[in-house]
Amino acid sequence: MKLRRLNAHGIQRLETFLDSLTTESPAPYPADILADPATSEPMEPEVEIEQRCFTNRLEAAEYLNQLLGNAGFAAVECDRGLWAWLALFYFDQLCPLDSTGARKPGERARWIPAIGDFRKYYRHLLAGPYRIFRAHREMPARALALLCTSISKPGDIVEQLASRQEVVTNAAVMQVATALYVDAATKQPKRGAAGRGPGSARRLADVLSQFDATWDLYSLQASKLLAVLPGEFDRFRPSES
């Protein structure tokens, strides 16, 4: 299928559809708005997009980066209509049926990016991982802490760390977060990394926020940063450090 972007009417239709999912009579998937000229418009240059199955956010981001980067679209990150279209295109993966047979789409920013809102912009289920990937495209593996979960359930580590700009843009900090919270063997989040406990991602964000007031965090190396973290993070430290 050719990649398109939703127009204002298309976004309105998407919102109506999402609203219906939390009622007792959910509307059917509105596939028509993806291609209908009344609800969407073509991207230029034309790009072919495939339905793919992404095992995690990294895979989705990698594919989208390749697709959108090769096309050379301008101002991709701010294109609400494009990201809303993509979210609808991959809807089945982004909002799978739960055990009761229902779909729970969650907040609107997961589907239509809240471009100007720094508390929410990263929550878009596809634009979020894409932007993190782009920020660390020289070495995406260092941002695995924010890219290793499924595209439908980003999880608490993403919520705690992607929301803090001084964290998500900082190469050393992302390397530390990945070393602490991603199991090197399984590439999955370690138990206890989410939540509010000692050494959790939430605590890392708080500690870094204090460090940021005293240190130029962007000048620090990952190994040095890891070394100065308080003892509560010891349970997550990689064994070789």
Add this chain to the structure above:
Amino acid sequence: MAIRHLNYTGRKRLLQTDARFTIYESGEGIPKFNAELDLGDYGLPDEAPVVVEAHRQTNYMRFPFGTVAAVLAPENRELVEFDSAEGILFRVKVTSPSEPLGLLLAERDRIQPRRPDEQEDNRISLLPVKPDQDLGAQVFQVDFNDGPILRINASVGDWRAVARDPVFVSLVYPQALREVLTRIALIDGLPDAEDPDDWRSQWLRFAGTLPGMSTVPSEHSEGVLDNWIDEAVASFSRQSDIIDRFGQYWSGEGAS
């Protein structure tokens, strides 16, 4: 309650007037910036490194700017990581020239650049008004992302005209004042010290100088602060003829 950042190391806060940025689009649409930094009056070591950072959400770039005694802009100041100039903010950092390296000696963050065609304007707008595409079915929202901003739904069309409309002014602005003062006094907590550049201090000063008002009470109990906010909103409404503005619109049943 917001996390407090304690300044144990005596880090200095650069004044807005000493870190001025201009942003413009270069030939191929890539944003580029100029910076004017005056760091001479802060008692910082001459050889302390100066760094400028540009940031917007997940986009970030860092530029070495010489030292305090010899501020030197790099030749290439193209912001290639950003696809537009919209919303880019700047941060200036001065760090320790000796161990412990990386210690912040002075900083200023969230500096909004001017466009080359904008006149230097020393007036401060306490409540900037901006259009917003993300408000869904809401007409407006007071946004505290970066100091209070009154966001008006871009779909209304001429949002500047909406912001000046008597009905909008009479219904929204007193409530916006209440929301901002409540945020400062009852949610975030009063600022620790008077800082002329801090938006919280600016709003408290504004409210404290409304007719009949005094500075924010030293007794910080919720009831006292609530009452002070009520009085500030009432005073603002009197001063701004809010009821008369509303009357220009409403002539329905019961209007006198």
